[in-house]
Amino acid sequence: MPSERRYVITLTCPDTTGIVARIAGFLAGAGGWIVEAGYHSDVDSGWFFTRQVVRADSLPFEVDELRRRFAEVAAELGGQATWTVTDTGVPKRAVLLVSKEMHCLHDLLGRVAAGELPVKLEAVIGNHDALEGVVRAHGVEFHHVPFPAGPDGKAAAFAEMGQMVDKYQPDAVVLARFMQILPPWLCERWAGRALNIHHSFLPSFVGARPYHQAHARGVKLIGATCHYVTADLDAGPIVEQDVIRVDHGDTVADMVRRGRDIERLVLARGLRWHLEDRVLVHGNKTVVFR
Amino acid sequence: MPSERRYVITLTCPDTTGIVARIAGFLAGAGGWIVEAGYHSDVDSGWFFTRQVVRADSLPFEVDELRRRFAEVAAELGGQATWTVTDTGVPKRAVLLVSKEMHCLHDLLGRVAAGELPVKLEAVIGNHDALEGVVRAHGVEFHHVPFPAGPDGKAAAFAEMGQMVDKYQPDAVVLARFMQILPPWLCERWAGRALNIHHSFLPSFVGARPYHQAHARGVKLIGATCHYVTADLDAGPIVEQDVIRVDHGDTVADMVRRGRDIERLVLARGLRWHLEDRVLVHGNKTVVFR
Amino acid sequence: MPSERRYVITLTCPDTTGIVARIAGFLAGAGGWIVEAGYHSDVDSGWFFTRQVVRADSLPFEVDELRRRFAEVAAELGGQATWTVTDTGVPKRAVLLVSKEMHCLHDLLGRVAAGELPVKLEAVIGNHDALEGVVRAHGVEFHHVPFPAGPDGKAAAFAEMGQMVDKYQPDAVVLARFMQILPPWLCERWAGRALNIHHSFLPSFVGARPYHQAHARGVKLIGATCHYVTADLDAGPIVEQDVIRVDHGDTVADMVRRGRDIERLVLARGLRWHLEDRVLVHGNKTVVFR
Amino acid sequence: MPSERRYVITLTCPDTTGIVARIAGFLAGAGGWIVEAGYHSDVDSGWFFTRQVVRADSLPFEVDELRRRFAEVAAELGGQATWTVTDTGVPKRAVLLVSKEMHCLHDLLGRVAAGELPVKLEAVIGNHDALEGVVRAHGVEFHHVPFPAGPDGKAAAFAEMGQMVDKYQPDAVVLARFMQILPPWLCERWAGRALNIHHSFLPSFVGARPYHQAHARGVKLIGATCHYVTADLDAGPIVEQDVIRVDHGDTVADMVRRGRDIERLVLARGLRWHLEDRVLVHGNKTVVFR
Structure with missing residues (x-):
């Protein structure tokens, strides 16, 4: 750097x-x-x-x-x-949203610790508290916002989370395998700042359980996509994608494990480019000056 | 070999x-x-x-x-x-179906000439005669079967082409950017022997003009897929896939040109594996012993 | 798994x-x-x-x-x-040797925490204590063995480190960017168990500062190599290698940063295969049943 | 285009x-x-x-x-x-030097025929006449310049070949697996215009039989390098490189066959960039505006 x-x-x-x-x-x-x-x-x-x-x-x-x-x-x-x-003398600020999946979180914490990302990690917010320990060990704030079942519970949780995030005025809101679909008003509020990692090579395998879909179709490569969050599920402007080879011997569990390597890399690259102002969004597409 | x-x-x-x-x-x-x-x-x-x-x-x-x-x-x-x-002492036999796009044909002719593919290329059949010269220069038979407009003309042309192909009893019928959709009865007759190259990373961008679709979506990788032909368009068992990186600077024309490199490779690999009995089809998936 | x-x-x-x-x-x-x-x-x-x-x-x-x-x-x-x-019901044991470079350590700790590697991480031994905190935060023992300048100091340090490692009877001794050259007697003792990650695509750029060498030569890809440690520097049996594209715009510092992504992946894959008994060494080469 | x-x-x-x-x-x-x-x-x-x-x-x-x-x-x-x-309204001119290996020649002829390369292919010169037929079938001149054994014979042949090439005033002289080492005076005369394809990932495996060297070392990737020819063997400015994965099951013959796919692609990309004035040589390195 x-x-x-x-x-x-x-x-x-x-x-x-x-x-x-x-x-x-x-x-x-x-x-x-x-x-x-x-x-x-x-x-x-x-x-x-x-x-x-x-x-x-x-x-x-x-x-x-x-x-x-x-x-x-x-x-x-x-x-x-x-x-x-x-x-560049004023570090960008980021907030991470997580659930129980830890691989992207660990990867980003490690990169921040190693000075690889030009960012101040303000806080991590989880709908579970499973990852609190590792976050605090890195000296980063962790907030637990439980997501009760039912639409009312979710709406309240998103309202709380939204306030919490906005307090930090983040340049990036990173859904690091957050697994929850943001409501339209948060997509709108964080437009151009909220980055998601989807575990497929979009537009293939939108939505839930993409590795199961990939396994069922018998594809020979699996992928991951980092994109800006919009109200259309998994349809926002794509920042970065990559793939890894699989074969008939890979079970869904193997794909899940092997796909993590691509998810980590693609999210880290997409976030870096976002933080370095390399990504210009135009319509539903991006120009990325790498 | x-x-x-x-x-x-x-x-x-x-x-x-x-x-x-x-x-x-x-x-x-x-x-x-x-x-x-x-x-x-x-x-x-x-x-x-x-x-x-x-x-x-x-x-x-x-x-x-x-x-x-x-x-x-x-x-x-x-x-x-x-x-x-x-x-392996008895060479497999192949027939190629082509249209006007020449890159896959040129590539396969070159590989056969170089002894890279364990195959006797029996004939090339084109719905146009644009590629007759280069085929004959390689000492391979070329048959021109024009495809008249309208469903009746097509049906007659497919009937003629089907007879022509079957005469050679080919182990592989290769649609080398043939651009025509085989009728169900030919898909059935050549089941497990007809290989197509589709110019996208399936299941993304099925059907016509996949590079245009890819450009419109703003993907960061484009791909190609070699699959067995079935009556479901672009939905047969996948043999091989690969991708190549593109960016915002690539127009549709750039994607078309750059995608050819992947189409050539993916079709050549898929055909090689098919000829070497490395591909076992089961349901709509393949086991490929590379 | x-x-x-x-x-x-x-x-x-x-x-x-x-x-x-x-x-x-x-x-x-x-x-x-x-x-x-x-x-x-x-x-x-x-x-x-x-x-x-x-x-x-x-x-x-x-x-x-x-x-x-x-x-x-x-x-x-x-x-x-x-x-x-x-x-597989008896987890393999591993000891990591580290210096100040943290990216491979962080990556392996994250993978162990996520259950991606079938291993019990017994201890991390560092010739600096910079990484003690993160190691302990993962519940893993950390030992600091300073390496005094001069050959006598080093010899004593290696003797201490050797004893420390052997106490755990590890199935894998991982040099996670350890930066010190093991003495021949340790190479001998840990033959077939000591894995190193070298930050070049061997046999190119053996020895010190491989990214500087790569930059000076103007290569268009940089790589990393996971290999078994032998008394010949960077010449042991290769387990895994991979590369990443660079261009004229990448400074040595960029290469160092970007190369880390490949180092992480290559070491993690090589270690996984070693732990799963997928790597058979024969002479100076490996058979890897992936 | x-x-x-x-x-x-x-x-x-x-x-x-x-x-x-x-x-x-x-x-x-x-x-x-x-x-x-x-x-x-x-x-x-x-x-x-x-x-x-x-x-x-x-x-x-x-x-x-x-x-x-x-x-x-x-x-x-x-x-x-x-x-x-x-x-760009004035097509660049190229001359190809070949021996008996046909895969790069076939590939380039196919690309020129398909309009993929902005070039007028003036002539192909071979030290064997094995490839004359395919060259003429593409409507391109072929000249056979035999290389007699012994240094005097070679010197005379290079003199003849040099005159022949210069007659066309080519913008690119492409050594398409030519297998002969250009004498220093030709390296000098064609400086910045003569492109070679070397069948290894340089600087590894300089000189003869690189696939044999790669097999003996047990590398997990093999590569190819397109570089400008200089008087230092395989040490000129690198234009493009790429690699392909191999494993323990690949014999030298397999590597030779599989490496051809990379040689074809790397040479075609390097030549395209050269023809489009994308490559600026500075010292022993290149800036490539892709």
Whole structure:
């Protein structure tokens, strides 16, 4: 990870000639040293996407001034332009939602401890308390929000959980094999911030027990998908996917065990890219500047 | 490829204690030198599958006698047992069905020329004649069977094509991006012998224009599937699958081009395994002894 | 993982006709239900390898009697035959050696906690104490054996560590990014039990700082190798390898971070296969019945 | 492949602030519509690399004028800057060198026929004539230059081959499993244009019979490497690499057969990127804008 501080700029706007020149000119005019730059012109939609990383010490002003000035540049690109400017010196905040499945949680805790993810892990919230011990051993807060059976109980639990999460103003809400379907109002509130890991190669095997579905169909690869949560189950914008080979000798239990390796990796990669502002959502698709 | 002659035995039967011992004992009793052996006990279905490869020169009799004797062994394993005994000294026969897409055809012709596939390529049949030249340059027969528009024309064309194919008594009928849906009676007649390559990672993106579907969904990997043809479109037993990474920069045209690399490989692997009697079909799934 | 108890038999011996029949006949005669069977005839060396898994409840005797009887079978196969019979009801024991690098340790602790590895983790021994906290949080013993500078200090430390490890009679001694080179007498003592993870695709980039070497050479994939430790540095029998794609944009620091994902996976797979008696060492190579 | 004409600009120069702005400003000033843009700042070497693709019809002048004007821009970036401007409307030219191994040749001929590679295949030159038939069937010239035994014979043959190749002024000289080591003067003459496919994952297994070396070492993956030819055997800048899994059951012959799939793909990808001006060589490494 870079130790020096950087500013990360992202921009999404309708494509037209001269955008790159406008942004590059603006940054060069301020003395900005660009260390990473990604561009994408989507010929189908006619939209333009970019992500630029500038060394903070190359600019003669702070991030707020950069935001103020970049807002002017973006304004020239039309009313549909959206943009972000973030400062790698200010760690992103994340909250994890978990149930009883521990492999993604363990993996993320280990990565945070090893300094692999640029994030402050604010809290873990579980609908069971089975994972409280390991979370606290990592010095992270754990909150237990039981999910009573029945729709009323769930609604109350989600209300409590929603308040709890929002208190941290997280940049990422990670459903680390949370196993509960978020209600539409939470999907809406956390739009573009809530990441789920689904244990299949979407769009195959939506919904419950995807490994059972995969086993029944006799596929030769199983996969996992990290996507933004939307009100449509398992249908949100895909951030990352990967697969692993299986064969006739793999039982459902083998697939469950082997699939965990892919779930861990895919969620960790998707979360990293999200935290590093590498993922730009447009419609139901993503541009990922890796 | 092995130059020495071998006999390949496959057996599918309900599982019970002692099957391996019975087969191994039979082969050892005849002096058979087993050079490859694969076993699979399916705990879910309670069925047993095996593939054994024996050096022909280690047995004191010919393949017909091996068949006669193995039939007795199989008979002891109950009326549901199915088995095959083939002789690698007798090349398998294949017929290819093609349209205008040339990449899988070129690839298979190249592999046959290089001696990579244990097969005699009897003929290529196309509903267009665009690929006749390259086929003949490889010394392979080409037949043009035009597919007139309208259901009657198609039915007549399939009848002609069916007769043409059956004349060769092929061990494999390969739909190398044939683009036409076989009528149920041909699916039935060629059951277990007709291999198709579908340009998606099934069960995602069944049917027409799978790359367009993949592009619209924003998946991060595209794939291909080699499967046996059944009357259910793209739903037959899967033999092999693979995927390749794509990103937001890939247009549908890029996906089409890049997907060809996976289609070529997946079809070539699936066909090789089929020809080497490595694929045992059971219900809608396959056991593949790689 | 299978919940029911199983016996795992492995055998290595010079190849000859009838071995499979002899073993299968022996097991069938005792009523043994074989649930997994792998065979390998190495045509180059003329050796034979097998691994058989039998349901414990299908045999009318205990593991000791199975060992006694199998010893007679093996004896018939000649004096060079080596074999093992293990009982999955008796967990294997492992000791981990670590330094300051935490990612493989975290990963293995997480897998043990999740029940993914059939092992009792007896202890972790570190030449630094940085990782003591997380180890104890998982309820595992941690021993700190400092490695003083200079050859005498190291020799004394290795002597202490050797005694400590041997006290546990471990089936696996795992160098989880231990960063110290074992002295020949420890390589000898733990032959076939000590597993190392090297952060390159061996035989490329032996020795120190392999990611720096990979970066300097400009390779397009980086890898990791799990191998048995021998007195020849990074030259022991390879159990498992894998790679991940890199490009010109990856600095050495990026490679270090991204390589960890492969190190974790490769070590976890290699260790799993070792613990499940899937790895048979012959000369400087391995047969891995996956 | 894009049907509309494009200009492809590449630039390599010492890094400094404002390069992107200078180039983007220049293109925007001329009305250029950038459809692809790749940038790389190498922090280790302090060099900057870019590749820009502009729609030809967006500029009010032809490629020669673009070259003239871009030369001025590049001149401002200092004397070490190197750059290219090419026109996708003018197909690149390639010559293939072959021996008896046919799989890469077949693959490339098939890709050219299918329109997958933006190239005019000018000629194939073989030191054997075994592949003449298939080459001519594709409508491509074939020249047979026998390589007599002994150094004098080889030197004369290389002289003849060198003249023959140079006559075509090829943008790419592809050693498609040519099996002969180019003399230093040809490496020099074709520097940055001669692509070789080596059948190992370099730097492992340099030189002769890499699959034999891989088999002897017991690696679990085999690979192939596409690299620019230099006077140092198998040590030139790497363009692309890939690997495929093998196991203990694979003989050297199996590795040879299976490795071909990787050789085909890696060479085809490397050649495509070279032809599309995606590969910038710097020292002994490459920047590949995929």
